[in-house]
Amino acid sequence: MPTLLQVTSIHPDAQARLNKSYELLHAELPNIDADWLAQNAKAVDGIVTGGHLGVPNPLMIALPNLKVIGINGVGFDKVDLDLARSQGVRVANTPDVLTDDVADLAVGLTFALLRRLPQSDAYLRAGRWLSGDVPLATKVSGKRIGIFGLGRIGRATARRFAGFTDRICAAASASTRRIVGTAVFDALGPSGVLVNVARGSIVDEPALVAALQAGRLGGAALDVFEDEPNVPAALCAMENVVLTPHIASATNETRRAMGDLMIDNFDAFFASKPMPTALV
Numbered sequence: 001m002p003t004l005l006q007v008t009s010i011h012p013d014a015q016a017r018l019n020k021s022y023e024l025l026h027a028e029l030p031n032i033d034a035d036w037l038a039q040n041a042k043a044v045d046g047i048v049t050g051g052h053l054g055v056p057n058p059l060m061i062a063l064p065n066l067k068v069i070g071i072n073g074v075g076f077d078k079v080d081l082d083l084a085r086s087q088g089v090r091v092a093n094t095p096d097v098l099t100d101d102v103a104d105l106a107v108g109l110t111f112a113l114l115r116r117l118p119q120s121d122a123y124l125r126a127g128r129w130l131s132g133d134v135p136l137a138t139k140v141s142g143k144r145i146g147i148f149g150l151g152r153i154g155r156a157t158a159r160r161f162a163g164f165t166d167r168i169c170a171a172a173s174a175s176t177r178r179i180v181g182t183a184v185f186d187a188l189g190p191s192g193v194l195v196n197v198a199r200g201s202i203v204d205e206p207a208l209v210a211a212l213q214a215g216r217l218g219g220a221a222l223d224v225f226e227d228e229p230n231v232p233a234a235l236c237a238m239e240n241v242v243l244t245p246h247i248a249s250a251t252n253e254t255r256r257a258m259g260d261l262m263i264d265n266f267d268a269f270f271a272s273k274p275m276p277t278a279l280v
Contacts, residue, residue: 002270003043005063007032008050010072011252014259018048021267029053037062046070046266051093052228052246054078060087068269070262073249074098074153075199076279077172084280091280092265096152097257098249103156105248106168106197109221110145110161113193113242114138138191140164148180149198172199180204185211193219197248200225209234212241223248 003023010018018024025040029049044063049055051073057080060066069079071093084091112118116137123134145161147154148168168180180194181204188194194217196203205226211217212235219240225231228246235241249255265275 002045002266004046004048004070004266005040005044006048008048008053008072010048010259010262011255013256014263017260017263021263022046024048029059030056032059046269048072048262049079051075051078055080057083060084060089068092068266070266072258072262075172077199077201079279081280089280090269090275090278092262092269092275092278094258094261095277097261098254099152099156101251101254102153102197102248103160105223105244106153106157106195107160109195109197109223109242109244110193111140113195113219113221113240114140114143118242119239148202153198168195168198172201176202178202178204178207181207182211185217188217190215191218193217193221195221197223200228205232212238 001021001023003025004018005025005027006018007027007029009015025044027036041063042065044066046068047055047063047066048070049072051071052075054071054077055069060080060083066087066089068090069084069092071079071091074093074095076091076093079091081091114137116134120134120137123129141164143164145158146168147158149171150158151171176199178201180196180202185194185207194203194208200222203222203226208217208220209232212220220235221242222235223244224246231243235243249258261277265277268275
């Protein structure tokens with residue numbers, strides 16, 4: 001039975017399936033030290049990780065019998081594919097199964113931001129409706145929506161907005177790091193908003209805070225951040241910002257499907273069959 005190092009949690013149903021098919025070693029990143037490696041490194045055949053965690057290069061190099069990495073997520077920016085290829089390590093992620101959920105949240109965050117749903121909820125709960133109506137919000141229908149990156153999620157988001165608008169999702173990489181910055185915020189202007197359900201690294205967070213504080217950008221709705229789970233206090237303090245803790249794919253149905261697809265890749269690899277969603 002192959003041995004997998006698991007560094008991320010997965011859906012309970014997928015975990016039960018993993019438990020039946022593999023020997024598992026559990027550890028947390030970045031707390032895998034020399035002592036742990038001395039005791040366990042040679043036993044590890046594969047790694048179960050998440051897109052938000054990846055596999056640090058030193059860890060990949062330190063596991064002499066590592067053969068395959070399964071990413072429970074679509075993002076692979078934290079796994080060095082070139083290094084994996086040079087080490088003869090196969091890598092697979094879980095695309096497609098989370099597309100609908102992420103696109104749904106992009107639309108939901110847009111509505112929450114423009115229609116001021118969190119503020120309206122707080123207004124009612126605080127009893128303030130008794131003394132007057134909430135401030136007016138912004139209409140969604142008819143607005144121009146810009147999608148940065150027309151991959152699977154970008155196209156799914158565009159389809160959802162098609163009924164509301166005349167007519168933001170991209171992979172994280174060195175070429176997209178902080179690509180959404182001051183020029184974009186100034187182009188959006190005081191009546192424009194930014195919605196990010198892709199990767200925190202594509203947005204210049206300090207520039208975003210500055211634009212919001214100066215009123216050069218109308219608002220932001222963010223599910224991802226540059227240094228998760230650390231979120232700038234300035235963003236948390238703003239009324240024109242909606243924040244969620246990286247929950248775009250966080251539904252039972254999708255997390256179960258992601259886990260199953262990840263395990264399908266492991267099963268295929270160890271059975272010497274084609275991996276369904278191999279990156280390397």
